[in-house]
Amino acid sequence: MLYYLRNIKSTVQQTADAIAAALKIEVEIADADLVRVAGTGKYKSQCGCPMDDGFVYRHVLKTGEPVIIDNPGFNELCHPCPCKGNCMEYAEVAIPIRSEDQIIGVIGLVSFDEEQTKRLMDNKQSLLLFLEKMADLLVGKASEIQQNHDRDILTSQLVTVLNLLHDGILLVNDQQQITHYNTLAAKLLDIDEQEEQALYHLLENKKLWQAVERGETFSGNIQGKRVATQLYCDVVPIKKDGVIEGAVITLRDIQQIKKLVKAATVNEIETHFSQIVGNSRKMKELKAMALHVAPSKATLLIQGESGTGKELLARAIHQSSKRKGHAFIAINCGAIPENLLESELFGYEEGSFTGAKRGGKIGKFELAHNGTLFLDEIGDMPLHLQVKILRVLQERRVERIGSSRSIPVDVRVIAATHRDLDNMVKTGEFREDLYYRLNVIPLTIPPLRERLEDVPILTQFYLDYYSVVTDRSVSGITPEAIEILSHYTWPGNVRELGNVIEYCVTMVAGGMITADTMPKRIRTENKAEIKDLSLNLKALERETIMRALTLVNIDGHKEDAAKLLGISRASLYRKIKEYEIEENKTFT
Numbered sequence: 270m271l272y273y274l275r276n277i278k279s280t281v282q283q284t285a286d287a288i289a290a291a292l293k294i295e296v297e298i299a300d301a302d303l304v305r306v307a308g309t310g311k312y313k314s315q316c317g318c319p320m321d322d323g324f325v326y327r328h329v330l331k332t333g334e335p336v337i338i339d340n341p342g343f344n345e346l347c348h349p350c351p352c353k354g355n356c357m358e359y360a361e362v363a364i365p366i367r368s369e370d371q372i373i374g375v376i377g378l379v380s381f382d383e384e385q386t387k388r389l390m391d392n393k394q395s396l397l398l399f400l401e402k403m404a405d406l407l408v409g410k411a412s413e414i415q416q417n418h419d420r421d422i423l424t425s426q427l428v429t430v431l432n433l434l435h436d437g438i439l440l441v442n443d444q445q446q447i448t449h450y451n452t453l454a455a456k457l458l459d460i461d462e463q464e465e466q467a468l469y470h471l472l473e474n475k476k477l478w479q480a481v482e483r484g485e486t487f488s489g490n491i492q493g494k495r496v497a498t499q500l501y502c503d504v505v506p507i508k509k510d511g512v513i514e515g516a517v518i519t520l521r522d523i524q525q526i527k528k529l530v531k532a533a534t535v536n537e538i539e540t541h542f543s544q545i546v547g548n549s550r551k552m553k554e555l556k557a558m559a560l561h562v563a564p565s566k567a568t569l570l571i572q573g574e575s576g577t578g579k580e581l582l583a584r585a586i587h588q589s590s591k592r593k594g595h596a597f598i599a600i601n602c603g604a605i606p607e608n609l610l611e612s613e614l615f616g617y618e619e620g621s622f623t624g625a626k627r628g629g630k631i632g633k634f635e636l637a638h639n640g641t642l643f644l645d646e647i648g649d650m651p652l653h654l655q656v657k658i659l660r661v662l663q664e665r666r667v668e669r670i671g672s673s674r675s676i677p678v679d680v681r682v683i684a685a686t687h688r689d690l691d692n693m694v695k696t697g698e699f700r701e702d703l704y705y706r707l708n709v710i711p712l713t714i715p716p717l718r719e720r721l722e723d724v725p726i727l728t729q730f731y732l733d734y735y736s737v738v739t740d741r742s743v744s745g746i747t748p749e750a751i752e753i754l755s756h757y758t759w760p761g762n763v764r765e766l767g768n769v770i771e772y773c774v775t776m777v778a779g780g781m782i783t784a785d786t787m788p789k790r791i792r793t794e795n796k797a798e799i800k801d802l803s804l805n806l807k808a809l810e811r812e813t814i815m816r817a818l819t820l821v822n823i824d825g826h827k828e829d830a831a832k833l834l835g836i837s838r839a840s841l842y843r844k845i846k847e848y849e850i851e852e853n854k855t856f857t
């Protein structure tokens with residue numbers, strides 16, 4: 270590292286004065302750029318000036334060797350000097366100021382009379398040793414100043430970085446004293462910068478204090494002592510060569526975390542009952558029922574086939590409840606591997622299992638505090654987790670994996686499934702106690718095939734939606750196409766209908782949706798269905814006619830049979846012929 274004598278000007282001057290006083294001789298000290306940094310006697314007034322004719326010093330700086338000149342003007346170093354022959358100096362000693370492998374300056378002693386010259390020349394060797402010691406002192410001081418300066422810069426860089434962070438940061442020493450904190454920590458904990466700060470003055474939690482003292486990690490909710498705010502803290506110990514030096518504590522305002530969660534879950538998808546499309550009697554009844562139970566605290570179970578809108582209904586219920594200002598957290602129990610599901614739901618403490626994240630993890634129950642937790646596909650929940658869910662529902666507290674601390678949670682659970690839970694209880698696949706707990710208010714969404722009258726309105730809804738989303742307007746849909754949609758069985762329910770309309774809107778691009786532009790499977794199933802239906806109708810008609818003939822006891826009473834059937838005698842004869850009914854057969 271390169272040190273600069275100009276950074277320790279006053280120390281350099283004090284050193285020059287001390288040498289001059291001790292040796293009664295003039296002293297000048299130059300830096301590596303040949304600028305006089307300090308001087309005594311007649312040189313004092315020339316400090317800060319470049320030494321243009323410092324041929325001797327230039328040589329010392331270049332070679333790193335001391336120089337003694339006892340015959341100024343005759344020494345070969347004096348040859349280029351313009352003052353050669355008029356030199357006022359009697360003798361000179363110059364030694365390098367060396368820092369590691371660099372020369373950072375020169376100390377020069379100059380005599381201006383015989384007496385000074387004698388003193389200089391008689392004690393050459395001890396003088397050189399003395400000057401070397403002085404040079405070392407200057408290097409030591411320069412390095413100390415430079416290191417302080419570098420440390421100050423590093424500190425202010427760190428402070429800037431710390432203050433840019435979105436977490437509060439406390440640095441604590443091994444005595445639990447706070448040595449540094451950023452502005453957010455000062456705000457979160459109400460730190461008074463005049464006071465000396467001990468950790469226990471600011472944060473109320475023995476486990477946290479112990480973790481710092483023992484050099485252990487810690488994560489958890491903590492109450493600030495001077496503020497009402499609940500904080501989420503992480504402690505990471507600082508150790509050097511195995512010795513505890515202190516810790517870094519990060520602080521997050523729990524309300525802020527919740528706001529972020531809410532922003533990510535609520536604002537984006539606010540769902541209202543008006544968004545649940547459907548005017549069929551069954552849907553009207555369902556929506557009325559759901560609207561009625563929405564404000565209550567009751568746990569709900571929504572049953573229905575895939576794609577019938579279970580999550581949509583759950584969101585609408587949340588939005589119509591007092592919890593709407595808080596998070597709606599959805600988790601699909603069937604889509605998460607069994608070994609991860611538990612930690613997703615309940616969270617875990619740091620170090621509770623191999624692979625656990627540093628700082629632990631907040632579970633969905635905690636995230637949904639004050640809000641709604643939507644447990645989709647609850648029928649896929651493993652039995653051992655069903656027990657844990659039941660416990661949370663009963664005790665309204667949750668325990669993270671690896672923690673004995675139970676955290677109070679106020680969560681409304683809405684569960685959903687496409688499976689027959691009633692039957693699963695009978696076969697032992699679903700716990701009866703949990704089933705009854707969840708099924709306080711059951712809501713069943715009918716499959717689309719049981720409310721085909723909703724197909725036209727849903728079709729229009731998706732036509733409008735996908736015209737906007739795909740930016741391709743459609744001029745309309747033919748009655749025949751609507752007819753086909755209305756006769757399809759919709760195994761994938763509303764989701765499938767939405768997909769079909771998206772396909773049509775994309776395919777026709779500005780034109781009319783017709784039967785021919787429908788996906789093939791919809792058209793083919795439909796034709797087969799219509800054929801089936803007409804065959805069924807014919808079979809039914811044949812059977813009814815045969816029953817009527819039996820009732821009136823066949824022979825001679827065809828008129829009565831026609832009356833019973835509400836058709837003319839001629840029609841009855843035509844149909845007997847058409848259906849090849851054997852007239853003399855007795856029908857029982």
Ligand SMILES: Nc1ncnc2c1ncn2[C@@H]1O[C@H](COP(=O)(O)OP(=O)(O)OP(=O)(O)O)[C@@H](O)[C@H]1O
Binds near residue numbers: 767
């Ligand atoms: N009545 C409806 N009105 C408007 N959109 C609906 C309706 N029902 C369902 N949808 C839409 O259909 C899609 C599927 O709905 P949702 O995810 O709520 O169904 P689900 O029953 O939860 O399905 P799964 O059981 O497969 O998760 C969503 O895009 C949803 O917006």
